[in-house]
Amino acid sequence: MEWSLERVREILAGGMQCVRECQCCAFATAICVLLLFAWYCYRMGREHGSDPLRRRYGLDHSHMRGVRGALISSEGCGRKGRKSSVEEQNGFAYCQSSECFRCTASGEGLNQRLYHSLQDYAKRYTWSGMGRVHKGVRDQGRYLSSRPTIQRPEVFFLPDLPSAPFFSRDVQRHDVELLERSFPTLLAEFENIYHHPPARGGSSLPPGWKANSTPHGQWWTYYLVNQGTPLALNVRRCPRAWRVLGQLRTFIANNVFGNACFSVLTPGALITEHYGPTNVRLRCHLGLRVPASCELVVGGEPQCWSEGSCLLFDDSFLHRAFHEGSAEDGPRVVFMVDLWHPNVAAAERQALDYIFTPGR
Structure with missing residues (x-):
């Protein structure tokens, strides 16, 4: 070159x-x-800027509208002194109380608080054993919107829990046997506060009683613990029932999913089908007065109460209750308490108590 x-x-x-x-x-x-x-x-x-939590929790527009709307009423929804507003939509009962945790603490605000509360709990304590709780909080929107119609908790779903409409008494044997041994005590306590039955429509209810709206008949409740908060005046009137609650090992006493009350259905009363707020609890009904023609239907399965015996059921399943007896039969009365689902571990219970503390 x-x-x-x-x-x-x-x-x-x-x-x-x-x-x-x-x-x-x-x-x-x-x-x-x-x-x-x-x-x-x-x-x-x-x-x-528009919706930061819809991405995080997988909440679609239709689900958010449903959660922001009226949530479903159950035996345990509402505060003392409230006059419930209940609508019947497609056969379901909806609560619209401004004082109910389930009706006011739902949607995006609740999701954000749960996530932050869980992070705060893990910093204070540990992430050990928090796999299901973290998964439930992280994917809550997807779980709530994709559940089958037979079981659809309204506020919080903990994944991988065994599900069934009714549970054997053996899963919480200690507390079931304690409640059944306390049957005479609880019945006497009820009769002490019910000696003047509430008037129709609840316009002159005795102290402590609450009237709940129903399409037929009447349904009254007398709470000792409502959404995790003890009602001091009612507790003072029922000291023996309060002592029984204190002896239960699995009573949900420290978070908003825990309730304890006397529940009365008059002849002809119907509690419209509805879902409970979560699957982490089992609702226990101790029959105190049970006339004929009373029934509880959970997940399509009918059961009858019996006096002195407990029924355990998962109220996150679609359920309803009715009393088709005559006026001469008198009311159906149960003592209702919320117990932990037996498969929720101790570490998970502690975390759920923390993130669902009343008022958090």
Whole structure:
């Protein structure tokens, strides 16, 4: 190859052209990257500003509307002194109380608080044993919106718990046997506070009693513990029942899913089908007065109460109750308590008590 001044000039010119072309490509690439970054920031900012938790928890628009709307009423929903507003929509009963945890602490605000509360709990204590709780909080929206219609808890679903409408008394044998041994005590306590039956419509209810709206008949409750909060005046009137609650090993005493009350259904009364707020509990009914033609239907399975015996059921399943007896039969009366589901571990109970503390 012969070198000459002209050849060197050609090589230098070609090199300069390549440099200019490379600079153009690099500049164009940088412009594209900047534009993509700006578009990404715009999209993220828009989504974050509109609904940050819908992405985190997988909540779709229809589910959010349903959660923000009226939540379903159950035996345990509502505070003392409240006049319930109940609608019948497609055969279901809906609670619209401004004082009910399930009706006011749901949706995006609840999801955010649960997530932050769980993080705070893990920092204070441990993440050990928190796998299911973390999974339930993280994917709550997907669980609540995708559950089959037969079981659909309204507030919180803990995954991987055995599910059934009714449970054997053996799963909480100690507490069931304690309640059944306390039958005479609890019946006497009930008769002491019910010696003046509430008037129809609840306009002149005796102290402590609460009237719940029903499409037929009447349903009254006398709470000792309502959504994790003891009612001091009612507790003072029922000291023996309060002592029984204190002896139970699995009573949910420290979070909003725990209730204890005397529940009365008059002849002709119907509690419309509804779901409970969570699957982490079992609802226990101790029969105190049980006339004929009274029935509890959970998940399509009917059961009858009996005096002195307990029924354990998962109220996150669709359920209803009715009393089809005559006026001469008198009311159906049960003592109702919420117990932990037997497969919720001790560490999980402690975490759930923390993140669902009343007033949190």
